[in-house]
Amino acid sequence: QVTLRESGPALVKPTQTLTLTCTFSGFSLSTSGMCVSWIRQPPGKALEWLALIDWDDDKYYSTSLKTRLTISKDTSKNQVVLTMTNMDPVDTATYYCARTLVVTAQQPVYFDYWGQGTLVTVSS
Amino acid sequence: SYELTQPPSVSVSPGQTARITCSGDALPKQYAYWYQQKPGQAPVLVIYKDSERPSGIPERFSGSSSGTTVTLTISGVQAEDEADYYCQSADSSGTSVVFGGGTKLTVL
Numbered sequence: 001q002v003t004l005r006e007s008g009p010a011l012v013k014p015t016q017t018l019t020l021t022c023t024f025s026g027f028s029l030s031t032s033g034m035c036v037s038w039i040r041q042p043p044g045k046a047l048e049w050l051a052l053i054d055w056d057d058d059k060y061y062s063t064s065l066k067t068r069l070t071i072s073k074d075t076s077k078n079q080v081v082l083t084m085t086n087m088d089p090v091d092t093a094t095y096y097c098a099r100t101l102v103v104t105a106q107q108p109v110y111f112d113y114w115g116q117g118t119l120v121t122v123s124s
Numbered sequence: 125s126y127e128l129t130q131p132p133s134v135s136v137s138p139g140q141t142a143r144i145t146c147s148g149d150a151l152p153k154q155y156a157y158w159y160q161q162k163p164g165q166a167p168v169l170v171i172y173k174d175s176e177r178p179s180g181i182p183e184r185f186s187g188s189s190s191g192t193t194v195t196l197t198i199s200g201v202q203a204e205d206e207a208d209y210y211c212q213s214a215d216s217s218g219t220s221v222v223f224g225g226g227t228k229l230t231v232l
Contacts, residue, residue: 037221046210046223046224046225046226047159047161047167047210047212047223047226048223049212049221049222049223052221060219062220062221063125063220064125096166096167103155103173105218106217106218107154107155107214107218108154108155108156108157108212108213108214108218108221109214109221110155110157110169110172110212111157111159111167111169111212112169112172112178114166114167114168115166116166117166
């Protein structure tokens, strides 16, 4: 059974750095084709993909946010960590981690299992 | 930056067929995926690789592709299908993941 769970602070102040942890079970991030992504959703708005890390430790970031994001993994702990610097109130959102599968190198990845999400509010 | 365009809302009566479209220039070459999201819940994958249905997803959900538009079709809509639906794909390189703006399906 595949499960993912996000954890991190519910409230951060503007300019602070956000650190979120995704703890998963039911699959291994060492398996070829396996990845974990972070996706966010501001209240009442659409989903936005943020970052992905794959089984080979390759990392991919949203073009618009890549200067602020860092994704990393601890395979032994089954955890993926996302940091986002210089937080702003517009970054208020529910942040999801999702198991991500590769189809082929030139085709889009997709998300077959999602965590329940964690709401992060940015406010002073 | 690459965009996927969905209608903001679609309304149908129970038992009818709902069609939700998603348009993007790279869709002739890139697979599309569809997610259902009910209020307060995480998204659920309902269609992958344009038209494949994951196990556990009802047969009334189907997907198709034609040119720059992909379509999610829900046949015999039920009240429980009322939700937001998002398409997802990537730009022509395949590395920049993009979601559509979402479509709110209302079952009248």
